[in-house]
Amino acid sequence: MIELRDIRKVFNSGKPNEFAAVQGISLSIEAGKATVLNGPSGSGKTTLLSLIGCMARPTAGRIRLFEREITSLPERFLTEIRRQTFGFIFQQFNLIKGITALENAMLPAYPLGEKFSSIKKRGLHLFELFNIASKAYSKAEWLSGGEAQRVTIVRALMNNPSVIIADEPTAHLDTKLSLEFMDILGKLKEDGKTLLLASHDPLVYESGVVDRVVNLRDGRIEGAEE
Amino acid sequence: MIFHPTVMALFAGSILVSFMILYSASYAFLILRKWDLQSGSELQLNLERKTYLISTLIGYAFAFELLSFFLYVFTADQIHTFFVGAMCAAGSLYANDYGYPTLILKLVNFLLAGIWLVLNYVDNRGYDYPLVKTKCLFFLLLVPLILLETFLQGNYFLRLNPNIITSCCGTLFSTETFVLPSAIGFFPSIPAKAAFYVTLLLTVGSGSFYSLKGKGGYLFSAASALAFAVSVLAIFSFISPYIYELPTHHCPFCILQKEYGYIGYLIYVTLLGGAIAGLSVGVLMPFRKIKSLSEILPLFQRRLAMASSTLFLVFTAIVTVRILLSDLILEGY
Amino acid sequence: MRTWIERHRNILDFTLSSIVRRKRKNAALVSVYTLIVFLLASVLLFTYALREEASILLKEAPEMIVQRLVAGRHDLIPVTYIERIRAIRGVSSIKERLWGYYYDPIVGANYTLMVAEDPDVIPGGIAVGEGVSRIRLASPGDTLEFRTYQGVTIELEIKKTFSSESGLVSSDLVLISDHDFRKVFGTPQDYATDLAVRVRNPKELPTIALKVAEILPDTRQILREEILRTYDAIFSWRGGILLAILFGAVLAFIIFAWDKASGLSMEEKKEIGILKAIGWETSDIIRMKFWEGLVVSLSSFLMGILLAYLHVFFTSFMLFEPVLKGWATMYPAFKITPFIEGAQVASLFFLTVVPYTVATIIPSWRAAIVDPDSVMR
Numbered sequence: 020m021i022e023l024r025d026i027r028k029v030f031n032s033g034k035p036n037e038f039a040a041v042q043g044i045s046l047s048i049e050a051g052k053a054t055v056l057n058g059p060s061g062s063g064k065t066t067l068l069s070l071i072g073c074m075a076r077p078t079a080g081r082i083r084l085f086e087r088e089i090t091s092l093p094e095r096f097l098t099e100i101r102r103q104t105f106g107f108i109f110q111q112f113n114l115i116k117g118i119t120a121l122e123n124a125m126l127p128a129y130p131l132g133e134k135f136s137s138i139k140k141r142g143l144h145l146f147e148l149f150n151i152a153s154k155a156y157s158k159a160e161w162l163s164g165g166e167a168q169r170v171t172i173v174r175a176l177m178n179n180p181s182v183i184i185a186d187e188p189t190a191h192l193d194t195k196l197s198l199e200f201m202d203i204l205g206k207l208k209e210d211g212k213t214l215l216l217a218s219h220d221p222l223v224y225e226s227g228v229v230d231r232v233v234n235l236r237d238g239r240i241e242g243a244e245e
Numbered sequence: 246m247i248f249h250p251t252v253m254a255l256f257a258g259s260i261l262v263s264f265m266i267l268y269s270a271s272y273a274f275l276i277l278r279k280w281d282l283q284s285g286s287e288l289q290l291n292l293e294r295k296t297y298l299i300s301t302l303i304g305y306a307f308a309f310e311l312l313s314f315f316l317y318v319f320t321a322d323q324i325h326t327f328f329v330g331a332m333c334a335a336g337s338l339y340a341n342d343y344g345y346p347t348l349i350l351k352l353v354n355f356l357l358a359g360i361w362l363v364l365n366y367v368d369n370r371g372y373d374y375p376l377v378k379t380k381c382l383f384f385l386l387l388v389p390l391i392l393l394e395t396f397l398q399g400n401y402f403l404r405l406n407p408n409i410i411t412s413c414c415g416t417l418f419s420t421e422t423f424v425l426p427s428a429i430g431f432f433p434s435i436p437a438k439a440a441f442y443v444t445l446l447l448t449v450g451s452g453s454f455y456s457l458k459g460k461g462g463y464l465f466s467a468a469s470a471l472a473f474a475v476s477v478l479a480i481f482s483f484i485s486p487y488i489y490e491l492p493t494h495h496c497p498f499c500i501l502q503k504e505y506g507y508i509g510y511l512i513y514v515t516l517l518g519g520a521i522a523g524l525s526v527g528v529l530m531p532f533r534k535i536k537s538l539s540e541i542l543p544l545f546q547r548r549l550a551m552a553s554s555t556l557f558l559v560f561t562a563i564v565t566v567r568i569l570l571s572d573l574i575l576e577g578y
Numbered sequence: 579m580r581t582w583i584e585r586h587r588n589i590l591d592f593t594l595s596s597i598v599r600r601k602r603k604n605a606a607l608v609s610v611y612t613l614i615v616f617l618l619a620s621v622l623l624f625t626y627a628l629r630e631e632a633s634i635l636l637k638e639a640p641e642m643i644v645q646r647l648v649a650g651r652h653d654l655i656p657v658t659y660i661e662r663i664r665a666i667r668g669v670s671s672i673k674e675r676l677w678g679y680y681y682d683p684i685v686g687a688n689y690t691l692m693v694a695e696d697p698d699v700i701p702g703g704i705a706v707g708e709g710v711s712r713i714r715l716a717s718p719g720d721t722l723e724f725r726t727y728q729g730v731t732i733e734l735e736i737k738k739t740f741s742s743e744s745g746l747v748s749s750d751l752v753l754i755s756d757h758d759f760r761k762v763f764g765t766p767q768d769y770a771t772d773l774a775v776r777v778r779n780p781k782e783l784p785t786i787a788l789k790v791a792e793i794l795p796d797t798r799q800i801l802r803e804e805i806l807r808t809y810d811a812i813f814s815w816r817g818g819i820l821l822a823i824l825f826g827a828v829l830a831f832i833i834f835a836w837d838k839a840s841g842l843s844m845e846e847k848k849e850i851g852i853l854k855a856i857g858w859e860t861s862d863i864i865r866m867k868f869w870e871g872l873v874v875s876l877s878s879f880l881m882g883i884l885l886a887y888l889h890v891f892f893t894s895f896m897l898f899e900p901v902l903k904g905w906a907t908m909y910p911a912f913k914i915t916p917f918i919e920g921a922q923v924a925s926l927f928f929l930t931v932v933p934y935t936v937a938t939i940i941p942s943w944r945a946a947i948v949d950p951d952s953v954m955r
Binding site for chain 1: 580581582583584585587588589591592595599845848849852853855856857858859860861862949950951953
């Protein structure tokens with residue numbers, strides 16, 4: 020479903036601090052499965068995630084999404100594809116302070132021109148699904164770690180994407196919450212979503228939910244694929 | 246120089262616009278030379294980012310251009326009291342050699358700016374910036390026109406000398422009254438009316454046909470251009486006299502005044518809007534073959550044609566109703 | 579079309595909540611913005627109101643004033659000229675006018691003395707404007723002293739004061755009888771200051787004026803229209819000069835606006851990064867900034883105009899009086915009649931909102947092009 024061929028990503032090209040985060044990676048992500056990118060920090064996991072998730076364009080190489088070449092698409096259309104295909108869960112939660120949890124979750128749908136009331140309805144429904152309906156109108160800064168994590172999941176699901184991308188999702192969670200999180204992911208997989216995670220947490224890559232682990236080191240894939 | 250606030254506002258606005266245009270022009274040049282969608286180079290990414298800025302800047306600048314056309318006429322109308330014999334903008338514009346050329350250029354720029362904005366809109370709908378180079382070229386052609394307009398307008402205002410009393414003589418200016426070239430006004434009204442209604446019928450008809458069937462785009466576009474020209478002449482020839490209820494009053498500016506319910510604005514906005522939309526249909530024709538636009542462009546053009554026809558129709562309706570309500574009987578004179 | 583509206587509505591929703599979240603920064607911006615609009619609007623409203631006052635005033639004035647010139651200066655005009663002018667076809671009436679300036683050393687002020695038909699003004703009595711009354715602390719029943727051209731002091735009793743429709747003109751006015759006027763100034767019996775002429779058909783005025791110039795070559799003819807035009811030009815000119823001076827303030831405001839728009843706090847930068855990461859596009863951010871600018875502009879604009887309106891029409895333009903009325907010892911304490919017109923609002927809009935918008939375009943764009951993956955690094 021997602022195909023990467025010979026992807027390279029170089030930052031600060033031409034300057035003294037030039038740095039190649041990803042050096043020649045070829046990869047195929049299967050639909051409906053959960054894949055984990057495993058590796059130490061600096062291995063290029065985050066960069067690779069942002070490339071796959073249409074957040075950045077590679078310096079070289081080609082990316083195909085659903086058979087469609089997306090490498091040379093201008094930002095406008097890349098964003099269009101991204102917001103309909105991918106939902107992101109960030110390492111740092113990245114909720115906007117000062118607005119409610121519900122508003123935070125509704126944000127991805129704003130630019131799509133949907134009616135405000137129907138966005139809200141969908142948001143509240145998802146909040147109930149994840150058992151945080153009581154926190155819908157609390158300001159984001161008052162949420163606990165686990166609650167905030169679930170709000171970011173709802174936010175990622177807001178546009179009904181087919182792929183969920185999570186970057187070090189368990190970095191700020193204790194064991195109990197991490198296991199709960201993997202459970203939620205399992206349910207999302209059952210719903211037909213494709214999952215892509217970057218993590219060096221064994222709780223994640225050794226979980227039963229995960230179908231495949233790709234090991235990265237220094238911007239390259241280590242060894243053969245599982 | 247007249248230090249009238251509206252004059253200063255117009256002046257300041259034009260200078261601002263000129264700067265914005267010049268700044269954008271430097272990037273337009275760059276885009277024309279270096280744009281390459283396939284390369285993922287730093288320069289290309291920067292150019293892509295810059296297109297947002299340039300679109301916004303030019304969008305605002307041209308929006309001001311559209312407004313400033315009306316503001317110019319409005320200002321000229323406001324200052325007519327400074328000139329003996331001037332009853333309205335027509336007189337003020339005659340006060341020096343720059344008044345009318347500025348107006349004509351402003352009209353031309355109005356139409357061109359409108360068309361560019363349509364072109365820009367279409368370019369943004371294509372996923373690979375299909376019209377970016379055409380857009381930039383067209384824009385660069387417009388740049389000298391706009392700068393020239395600022396220059397002419399500036400000269401007009403700077404060289405205005407209000408007819409005020411000087412301490413020693415209290416000279417009579419009255420002997421220097423002027424006569425507006427009224428040759429156009431003497432266009433006989435019956436042929437003018439015929440030409441007017443026939444052309445507008447043709448335009449609205451071909452526009453509706455095109456928007457339903459998608460055929461005859463060039464014909465429609467040409468018809469709309471013709472309709473615009475004929476309508477302008479018609480305003481001079483018989484529409485104005487009907488509104489003023491005075492067979493000898495052919496001034497196209499007085500209809501903008503309060504006495505006539507500001508009907509002039511309605512008339513000009515619908516007419517100019519219809520013209521821009523109609524002309525754009527023709528301008529967009531050659532781009533239908535481009536892959537990324539092949540689906541959306543024809544539909545968009547049909548919508549444009551519909552909008553144009555509607556505007557022309559509204560324009561005709563307003564004019565006709567006004568003529569019917571007028572107490573003037575023009576023929577048999 | 580529907581999507582377009584909804585998209586803007588949603589973005590506007592978020593924008594409003596953003597503005598409220600950054601109260602202090604926006605409060606500073608709105609205050610300065612309002613101040614600028616207030617200053618400019620005050621000038622515009624005031625000059626316009628004065629122009630309107632002048633034209634109201636002059637409505638009743640005679641169409642033409644004939645004055646005699648000697649060696650390029652205004653001199654007394656022989657009363658015999660009246661019949662010669664009356665003979666011109668089209669003249670409906672002609673009257674002699676007696677008026678002059680009297681310097682009162684006690685208060686250092688100039689009064690305008692004028693002879694007019696008023697039943698209360700009998701020899702020995704005068705009617706004065708409220709400015710005179712105020713500065714001499716005199717009211718009906720009191721007497722004022724005048725020194726004649728021969729050095730003799732005479733006393734004249736104030737019969738009444740007037741509050742005219744337009745305090746601009748009558749404030750320093752003293753209506754006096756013909757007899758007393760000539761006593762004070764020594765104007766000979768067969769001379770007048772100038773002549774006021776009314777014509778039947780205003781369109782014929784230029785022709786009539788030309789005829790007067792022909793038969794009385796030592797006179798000049800001042801047409802009412804020309805006075806109006808001159809007042810118009812002067813007030814516009816003065817208003818314009820003031821605006822030009824305020825240009826410095828507008829420039830400072832532009833720089834301030836640019837600075838505020840560019841100086842995004844870490845918090846704001848992070849927010850925009852998050853928005854882009856979750857799927858907002860550069861043009862969506864630009865739309866948001868556009869709405870921000872619009873909300874700020876509109877509220878400042880409206881508040882500024884409102885305050886200016888109150889300032890000009892309720893406090894009679896306290897802050898700027900001296901510049902516009904010229905140097906005089908007496909200011910009439912009058913209330914200007916409120917006048918406001920579309921032209922003012924439009925000019926104001928172009929002088930404030932447009933520069934502000936232009937100043938914020940580039941900073942808004944810079945804020946909007948943040949890379950979406952910036953929050954991930």
